[in-house]
Amino acid sequence: MRVAIIGTGYVGLTTGVCLASIGHRVACLDTDQTKIAALKNGKIPIFEPYLEDLLADSQHNLEFTSSYAEAIPGAEVVFIAVGTPPTPSGAPNLEFLSQAARSIGEHLDNDFTVVVNKSTVPIGSGNWVESLLRDACEQRSDRRGPEFAVASNPEFLREGSALHDSLYPDRIVIGADEPRALEVLYTLYRPILDQTFPAPTYLPRPETVSAIPLVSTDLASAELIKYAANAFLALKISFINEIGLLAERVGADISEVGRGIGLDSRIGPRFLNAGIGWGGSCFGKDTAALIATAGEYGLHLPIVEAARKINCRQRDRVVEKLLHELKILKGRSIGLLGLAFKPNTDDLREAPAIEIAQKLIDRGVRVKAHDPIAAERFCREHGKIGVQLCRTPYEVADACDALVLVTEWNEYRDLEWECMAKRMRNPLVLDGRHALDREKLQRAGLRYLSLC
Numbered sequence: 001m002r003v004a005i006i007g008t009g010y011v012g013l014t015t016g017v018c019l020a021s022i023g024h025r026v027a028c029l030d031t032d033q034t035k036i037a038a039l040k041n042g043k044i045p046i047f048e049p050y051l052e053d054l055l056a057d058s059q060h061n062l063e064f065t066s067s068y069a070e071a072i073p074g075a076e077v078v079f080i081a082v083g084t085p086p087t088p089s090g091a092p093n094l095e096f097l098s099q100a101a102r103s104i105g106e107h108l109d110n111d112f113t114v115v116v117n118k119s120t121v122p123i124g125s126g127n128w129v130e131s132l133l134r135d136a137c138e139q140r141s142d143r144r145g146p147e148f149a150v151a152s153n154p155e156f157l158r159e160g161s162a163l164h165d166s167l168y169p170d171r172i173v174i175g176a177d178e179p180r181a182l183e184v185l186y187t188l189y190r191p192i193l194d195q196t197f198p199a200p201t202y203l204p205r206p207e208t209v210s211a212i213p214l215v216s217t218d219l220a221s222a223e224l225i226k227y228a229a230n231a232f233l234a235l236k237i238s239f240i241n242e243i244g245l246l247a248e249r250v251g252a253d254i255s256e257v258g259r260g261i262g263l264d265s266r267i268g269p270r271f272l273n274a275g276i277g278w279g280g281s282c283f284g285k286d287t288a289a290l291i292a293t294a295g296e297y298g299l300h301l302p303i304v305e306a307a308r309k310i311n312c313r314q315r316d317r318v319v320e321k322l323l324h325e326l327k328i329l330k331g332r333s334i335g336l337l338g339l340a341f342k343p344n345t346d347d348l349r350e351a352p353a354i355e356i357a358q359k360l361i362d363r364g365v366r367v368k369a370h371d372p373i374a375a376e377r378f379c380r381e382h383g384k385i386g387v388q389l390c391r392t393p394y395e396v397a398d399a400c401d402a403l404v405l406v407t408e409w410n411e412y413r414d415l416e417w418e419c420m421a422k423r424m425r426n427p428l429v430l431d432g433r434h435a436l437d438r439e440k441l442q443r444a445g446l447r448y449l450s451l452c
């Protein structure tokens with residue numbers, strides 16, 4: 001099938017490359033011409049494992065452009081995957097979405113086209129996009145009345161494992177009020193639903209994956225599924241962090257508690273890792289948007305609100321713990337291991353490291369940091385904060401009064417901790433992710449603390 005994707009961020013680019021890899025002809029459009037020029041040369045503007053490989057393997061089915069006139073006519077499916085960044089009120093900024101919808105409407109041809117919202121948009125956006133498309137069509141000088149339908153196809157991929165999540169998803173959700181749109185999207189996703197595409201060698205199909213469940217529903221339900229899923233994951237993390245606080249007081253081990261409850265198949269083991277809490281561009285933004293939408297209907301969502309509060313508190317707890325241990329923070333040197341909001345990405349949006357660094361600097365601490373991938377981006381985007389970036393974790397340890405593990409990159413698990421301890425002024429490690437081996441660190445002469 002012929003597909004156009006508007007927006008080449010994480011979601012748009014991953015979707016485009018995956019659809020091309022399973023045999024569709026895909027035009028990826030972005031108004032940022034520098035990005036498009038780089039993509040034409042096979043250069044990916046983000047760090048995402050195997051994306052560059054899959055792009056190279058699928059090049060014959062991919063086209064990159066900044067022109068709607070090139071991308072839209074002839075496309076059977078048009079995905080809108082533009083950014084919807086948060087505004088101060090919590091509601092997402094829909095400017096890029098409305099611009100994209102208008103430009104699509106101006107260029108639709110006469111064949112039936114399904115326009116799909118892949119961006120996380122407020123509930124009701126499907127209808128709004130449809131009205132924008134209709135307005136744009138009516139204003140066309142050629143007076144043609146293209147046939148189209150709007151659908152919602154929320155994205156559940158995680159950064160760092162975006163391709164795996166797209167090719168082997170837990171489910172695909174499609175929402176549309178017009179049955180024809182559902183049929184088109186069913187055909188588009190069929191190779192993934194039936195798992196009939198040849199798996200790339202570097203992304204082998206997991207043995208447990210066979211047919212993928214499809215949830216085909218109405219527009220509003222699909223839109224709400226996305227928000228409810230992210231809110232639930234966020235509150236699962238906040239729940240374990242809240243229990244972690246109590247665990248610390250009663251002398252229980254929160255990792256054991258998480259394992260013990262997660263083995264109950266009704267609860268499930270994932271997203272129960274206690275620690276610094278969630279970061280990233282999604283959970284914060286989507287929980288805020290859900291609360292804002294509920295507010296428009298005169299509703300409160302106290303559980304979601306509490307999950308957000310607990311998440312903020314976890315950042316404060318890092319500072320409180322260090323203050324408790326070191327007594328005086330002013331003039332101390334504290335090292336952060338990891339800057340990205342999670343491992344295997346260079347994304348720094350809402351990264352806990354930024355907030356923690358700022359809080360420490362505000363208290364007169366000299367903050368040093370290392371990240372295997374995100375350091376360069378940090379320097380570009382957050383250089384002003386005044387964090388000293390180090391080339392290795394060992395440099396971070398030099399003359400440090402404490403180290404905080406903020407992002408659980410694999411390489412931090414296997415550091416030569418004796419060597420780290422010797423370099424530190426005060427051999428103290430605060431494990432913000434329950435990722436380090438307590439006994440190993442203690443054997444190496446370090447005092448080990450976890451966040452809860």
Ligand code: UGA
Pocket residue numbers: 120155156157158159160230233237270271272273274275276277278279280281282283341342
């Ligand atoms: C999240 C969702 O997991 C995806 O399903 C969704 O598609 C995406 O948002 C989105 O809406 O675009 P992502 O933000 O990439 O994906 O990353 P996650 O793996 O969900 O991690 C989010 C944050 O939670 C990270 O900071 C991570 O360190 C933290 N986390 C995760 C915990 O603190 N504890 C856990 O047990 C799991």
